[in-house]
Amino acid sequence: DKKNNNKERYNLNHLERRPAIFVGIKRDSKIQKARLKLPILAEEQQIMEIINENSIIILAGETGSGKTTQVPQFLYEAGYALEKMIAVTEPRRVAAISMSKRVAQEMSMTSKEISYLIRFEGTVTDQTKIKFMTDGVLLKEVQTDFLLTKYSVVILDEAHERSVYTDILIGLLSRIVPLRNKKGIPLKLIIMSATLRVQDFTENVRLFKVTPPLINIDARQFPVTVHFNKRTNENYLQEAFIKTSKIHKENSEGGILVFVTGQQEVNMLVKKLRNAFPFRNKYKFETQNEKEINDDNRDEENINLQKRLRKKKTKIIPEINLDDYSLPGDNEDSENEELNSDEEFETEMTVVSNNSQPLWVLPLYSMLPSHKQAKVFQPPPPGSRLCIVSTNVAETSLTIPNIKYVVDTGKTKMKLYDKITGVTSYIVTWTSKASASQRTGRAGRMGPGHCYRLYSSAVFNDIFQDYDTPEIQQKPVDDLYLQMKCMNIDKVANFPFPTAPDMLQLKMSENRLTTLGAIKDNRVTPLGRAISKFPVLPRYGKMLALSHQYELLPYTICLVAALSVQEVLLENPIGQTDSEEVKNVRQKWISLRRQWAGTGNFLLLGDAMVLLKAVGAAEYANSEGKLEKFCIENGLRYKAVVEIRKLRIQLTNEIKTNMPEIDIVVDPKLNPPTDLQAKLLRQIMLSGMGDQVAKKITPDELKDGEERRKYKYAYHANNMEEPVYLHQGSVLRKNLPEYVIFQEIYETNKMYMRGVTAIEPEWLPIYVSNLCNLDRPLTEPEPFYDVNSDKIFCYVTGTFGSQNWPIS
Ligand code: ADP
Numbered sequence: 001d002k003k004n005n006n007k008e009r010y011n012l013n014h015l016e017r018r019p020a021i022f023v024g025i026k027r028d029s030k031i032q033k034a035r036l037k038l039p040i041l042a043e044e045q046q047i048m049e050i051i052n053e054n055s056i057i058i059l060a061g062e063t064g065s066g067k068t069t070q071v072p073q074f075l076y077e078a079g080y081a082l083e084k085m086i087a088v089t090e091p092r093r094v095a096a097i098s099m100s101k102r103v104a105q106e107m108s109m110t111s112k113e114i115s116y117l118i119r120f121e122g123t124v125t126d127q128t129k130i131k132f133m134t135d136g137v138l139l140k141e142v143q144t145d146f147l148l149t150k151y152s153v154v155i156l157d158e159a160h161e162r163s164v165y166t167d168i169l170i171g172l173l174s175r176i177v178p179l180r181n182k183k184g185i186p187l188k189l190i191i192m193s194a195t196l197r198v199q200d201f202t203e204n205v206r207l208f209k210v211t212p213p214l215i216n217i218d219a220r221q222f223p224v225t226v227h228f229n230k231r232t233n234e235n236y237l238q239e240a241f242i243k244t245s246k247i248h249k250e251n252s253e254g255g256i257l258v259f260v261t262g263q264q265e266v267n268m269l270v271k272k273l274r275n276a277f278p279f280r281n282k283y284k285f286e287t288q289n290e291k292e293i294n295d296d297n298r299d300e301e302n303i304n305l306q307k308r309l310r311k312k313k314t315k316i317i318p319e320i321n322l323d324d325y326s327l328p329g330d331n332e333d334s335e336n337e338e339l340n341s342d343e344e345f346e347t348e349m350t351v352v353s354n355n356s357q358p359l360w361v362l363p364l365y366s367m368l369p370s371h372k373q374a375k376v377f378q379p380p381p382p383g384s385r386l387c388i389v390s391t392n393v394a395e396t397s398l399t400i401p402n403i404k405y406v407v408d409t410g411k412t413k414m415k416l417y418d419k420i421t422g423v424t425s426y427i428v429t430w431t432s433k434a435s436a437s438q439r440t441g442r443a444g445r446m447g448p449g450h451c452y453r454l455y456s457s458a459v460f461n462d463i464f465q466d467y468d469t470p471e472i473q474q475k476p477v478d479d480l481y482l483q484m485k486c487m488n489i490d491k492v493a494n495f496p497f498p499t500a501p502d503m504l505q506l507k508m509s510e511n512r513l514t515t516l517g518a519i520k521d522n523r524v525t526p527l528g529r530a531i532s533k534f535p536v537l538p539r540y541g542k543m544l545a546l547s548h549q550y551e552l553l554p555y556t557i558c559l560v561a562a563l564s565v566q567e568v569l570l571e572n573p574i575g576q577t578d579s580e581e582v583k584n585v586r587q588k589w590i591s592l593r594r595q596w597a598g599t600g601n602f603l604l605l606g607d608a609m610v611l612l613k614a615v616g617a618a619e620y621a622n623s624e625g626k627l628e629k630f631c632i633e634n635g636l637r638y639k640a641v642v643e644i645r646k647l648r649i650q651l652t653n654e655i656k657t658n659m660p661e662i663d664i665v666v667d668p669k670l671n672p673p674t675d676l677q678a679k680l681l682r683q684i685m686l687s688g689m690g691d692q693v694a695k696k697i698t699p700d701e702l703k704d705g706e707e708r709r710k711y712k713y714a715y716h717a718n719n720m721e722e723p724v725y726l727h728q729g730s731v732l733r734k735n736l737p738e739y740v741i742f743q744e745i746y747e748t749n750k751m752y753m754r755g756v757t758a759i760e761p762e763w764l765p766i767y768v769s770n771l772c773n774l775d776r777p778l779t780e781p782e783p784f785y786d787v788n789s790d791k792i793f794c795y796v797t798g799t800f801g802s803q804n805w806p807i808s
């Protein structure tokens, strides 16, 4: 312990011109005590010596050993933040925020000094010493400052997660570090990872000329008993609920950590557990039962229960701050739950608690507001048991104290990209063996623990992959490809990736970007550069880049924001039998959308118009403080609307900085566009989505009894022969325009287009010329000059897309 207070701990004078510096930190004694228990503290001196002697270091250690919270502090104390900043990247926003806060707290410093920066928000100032950020943020910074001159050290944390951006950063920094050293402004790179597959970095000869030293932190890990289920129940949520209930009722003290796949599941399970093991609303559950039994007296019953509840509440657990348990925002968590599945869940699960110990149930997922995230680190109220229901963020990014039991559904949510068509879908799949063992490890931090795997050992042995596939091998790499092009990386295919991405994908990206006009002859074009400045997919970036005409920018910003956010308009859960009630609600939403769409160019702008109107109307409701209610009544997902607003503001700000000549105000309010603007917006959309054009199959092409809503996809370098259909929620379903563009195709029983807008075929040669084969201009009629538009017009003929549709 003395060692840590000794100002001359490191005698580093002989190393790399670095003086023996010690920058003092005033730490709270409690925190200092907790720190000293961390395995990594014992190795501080060794770690710092290796860092001082080497430019690139790999540091691997069990989750919870103190890498993320301590290494930045070691560096700070050793003087690395005196002139430049220490950068720490995290693949997840939740980790960037929460770790910056924790480190600030441990160092008794402010968020101005120990800061974070994520896509939508940040606390960075000119006093910042340690900057936590998402890996995407640092990658953007490389574009404007390739040598990352603001930083003395870059820590790439959670490298084992193998996020695309971290992978790219590793490749880039493997080149940047030697460059900086050559220039005499040394930069350190520390790659931190859980103890998983470190050889991907160490044994990659393309990456590092000299194998970087590997530091392994041994963590104290208590034995964890693994219990497999005999049978694997399909309904893993129900299984998780039952198991958690059982642990709570029968097992000795200790926190429970449950792993499920996504935000919705987290919220659902949290709700069920809170109902089953009431903390404050002890009678809520009974209320629901009695409602069924005695419908007639329901109201009176309720009132009585309410009264009893109010009386009892303060009596049972007086020390609990009730408002703290259910903050006003709590409802928002559940607002996007699917109507049906929730009810189904309800009837199957009727567990009445006979354990008087309350269960303190908390959700944890990446998008959880930070004040709620912070709660998982606090001890539960006295006399209660902690239970955290989490997505895989609790696997390695965040270490929750005092967990003794882990309930592992074995499931994870994965975004699936069809490499050929680009169709995306989310699927719930089995995690890998590596993930499962990480999850198990969470139970052995404070003492011997137990991990309940809700699947059989046969499933584990036979079906689980050893490791998760790195994201770079799954994701369409358009924006990445473009960003890499902007960094003047000539041959993206030759880049030193830790794991090479799919070469077919790279080829497809190149094609798409060429179609967009962002890349020409293997070079990024000025348009491409403009596109890359926008933090959205290149196709949307192009739409924005073209919009400072006719005052379209606010609308395009709104559209792009709305299109970048998933599921703005709530649809029915797919593939479920509809109750009358659900049908009615949906009918109401659809007719409302038609109303929003209007006529003329408004209608032809289609689903995009609905989005514009929906956002405009929601903002109006928001100015009256009725946003949430408005969203519920109009079938909008509240969180999506909030996200759209954030993105709109961010995009507006970014455009203001990048293009100061454009006069644009940040105002969430949005008047509807004029008819002319609506038409121009259709063209703008086409310019960004020219590879997503579909043409209606003509009546004589249709076979008997076939649906009239059948379209053909124009551009398939991807050989997609299957017809695509207008989605039932589309406002264009009544008038079925001949040519449309769509935002995406998704597959249920058929291939459906989502986000559909009508276009005119004569626009194709203008906005998607790259996909047109144009003949020579016809001699008849002659090219002519139009006085009004000051343009010369000529007639051309040709074909469009891989289907060779004739156009003129
Ligand atoms: P690693 O990065 O090696 O996984 P961390 O540095 O994240 O480890 O965590 C070290 C310790 O700090 C863990 O025991 C963890 O529980 C604790 N810790 C991290 N954040 C907080 C917090 N906000 N409040 C309390 N303890 C925390």
Ligand code: MG
Pocket (backbone or CB within 6 Å): 064, 067, 068, 069, 157, 158, 396, 397
């Ligand atoms: Mg960590």
